[in-house]
Amino acid sequence: MTDYYEILGVPRDATPEQIKKAYRKLARELHPDVAGEAGEDRFKDVARAYEVLSNPDKRQQYDMGVDPTSPGGGAGGGFGAGFGFQDIFETFFGGGQPTGPVPRARRGNDALVRLDLELSEAVFGAKREIQVDTAVVCNTCGGDGARPGTHARTCDVCQGRGSVQRVARSFLGQVMTNQPCSACGGFGTVIPEPCTDCSGEGRVRSRRTISVNVPAGVDTGTRIKLSAQGEVGPGGGPAGDLYVEIRERAHDTFVRRGDELHCTLQVPMTAAALGTVLELDTLDGLQEIDLRPGTQPGQVMTLKGLGVGHLHSAGRGDLNVHIEVQVPMGLDEEQTALLQQLSVLRGEERPESRLASVQGGVFSRLRDKLSGR
Numbered sequence: 379m380t381d382y383y384e385i386l387g388v389p390r391d392a393t394p395e396q397i398k399k400a401y402r403k404l405a406r407e408l409h410p411d412v413a414g415e416a417g418e419d420r421f422k423d424v425a426r427a428y429e430v431l432s433n434p435d436k437r438q439q440y441d442m443g444v445d446p447t448s449p450g451g452g453a454g455g456g457f458g459a460g461f462g463f464q465d466i467f468e469t470f471f472g473g474g475q476p477t478g479p480v481p482r483a484r485r486g487n488d489a490l491v492r493l494d495l496e497l498s499e500a501v502f503g504a505k506r507e508i509q510v511d512t513a514v515v516c517n518t519c520g521g522d523g524a525r526p527g528t529h530a531r532t533c534d535v536c537q538g539r540g541s542v543q544r545v546a547r548s549f550l551g552q553v554m555t556n557q558p559c560s561a562c563g564g565f566g567t568v569i570p571e572p573c574t575d576c577s578g579e580g581r582v583r584s585r586r587t588i589s590v591n592v593p594a595g596v597d598t599g600t601r602i603k604l605s606a607q608g609e610v611g612p613g614g615g616p617a618g619d620l621y622v623e624i625r626e627r628a629h630d631t632f633v634r635r636g637d638e639l640h641c642t643l644q645v646p647m648t649a650a651a652l653g654t655v656l657e658l659d660t661l662d663g664l665q666e667i668d669l670r671p672g673t674q675p676g677q678v679m680t681l682k683g684l685g686v687g688h689l690h691s692a693g694r695g696d697l698n699v700h701i702e703v704q705v706p707m708g709l710d711e712e713q714t715a716l717l718q719q720l721s722v723l724r725g726e727e728r729p730e731s732r733l734a735s736v737q738g739g740v741f742s743r744l745r746d747k748l749s750g751r
């Protein structure tokens with residue numbers, strides 16, 4: 379039977395207010411306008427759960443083991459004509475079938491830690507040591523929760539079944555119900571002398587150092603899964619997984635877009651006009667940049683394979699060097715005279731006003747590069 383309490387995420391003894399609040403929250407999250415089609419099925423489930431649990435009659439019926447929304451269920455609230463024998467049977471006999479004792483050892487929770495990386499570590503990959511606070515198996519009791527030299531023993535109250543039968547009176551006469559044994563919490567065993575180090579839980583909190591291989595190409599938000607490195611479960615149960623979530627620090631000179639890197643190189647006007655060879659300090663060390671005579675502001679020079687390593691394949695992205703031409707300021711007399719002479723030679727003393735076309739201008743080149751076109 380569908381667990382409507384679980385669908386709404388409320389305890390079985392939730393008040394009508396709690397149920398209404400939980401429903402409103404989920405309805406907002408799963409509304410088709412917000413979640414799209416993906417949330418549609420869950421939205422229907424949530425609506426059905428609320429329909430049942432918000433109605434005192436239907437909720438009571440449901441708590442007795444009958445789903446009032448299923449065919450044959452008493453939709454009107456009472457035991458109507460459509461209420462079949464099977465439903466009555468399940469209401470009084472099936473709703474509390476003994477399920478056997480609950481195991482003490484359960485799987486532990488997954489854990490999440492964050493790891494700050496420098497850009498170069500994301501570019502090349504890295505090996506990092508991280509400290510995690512998680513639950514580990516208690517060394518004193520080995521996880522079973524009993525003080526060394528003592529053992530858990532079978533529960534006297536339920537004889538190890540984990541549940542007890544109760545006889546209840548109803549208008550159908552005496553009926554048997556099964557309830558979890560309160561003496562042992564449903565485990566079927568009790569620990570007479572719990573381990574003092576873990577209070578009988580079989581696990582303790584501890585700080586561990588774990589080494590993580592960070593592959594090249596990770597980005598902010600990437601999660602690296604380390605299987606079975608999460609919390610050990612209660613009763614020494616298997617550990618959950620540990621997720622390491624990457625946060626990449628911003629770099630002073632390089633900007634990352636996907637696996638491409640971008641930087642801006644400032645070049646004096648004369649060097650851009652005459653051409654030169656410059657040394658660029660990249661993450662791979664010094665690289666020579668060959669500026670052709672007549673290099674334009676906004677021009678992009680691509681250094682192949684000097685970008686970020688691809689996460690899911692071999693190879694690396696590119697490093698794109700954006701040229702920023704610096705126009706000289708504070709010219710002295712001699713420099714001014716020389717530039718004036720140059721402008722005369724080039725017939726640029728009175729340049730005409732020319733607007734660049736949108737296609738092919740500095741802005742479109744920059745935009746195309748950033749959007750990967």
Ligand SMILES: [Zn+2]
Binds near residue numbers: 516518523573
């Ligand atoms: Zn212990």
Ligand SMILES: [Zn+2]
Binds near residue numbers: 535540
């Ligand atoms: Zn018991």
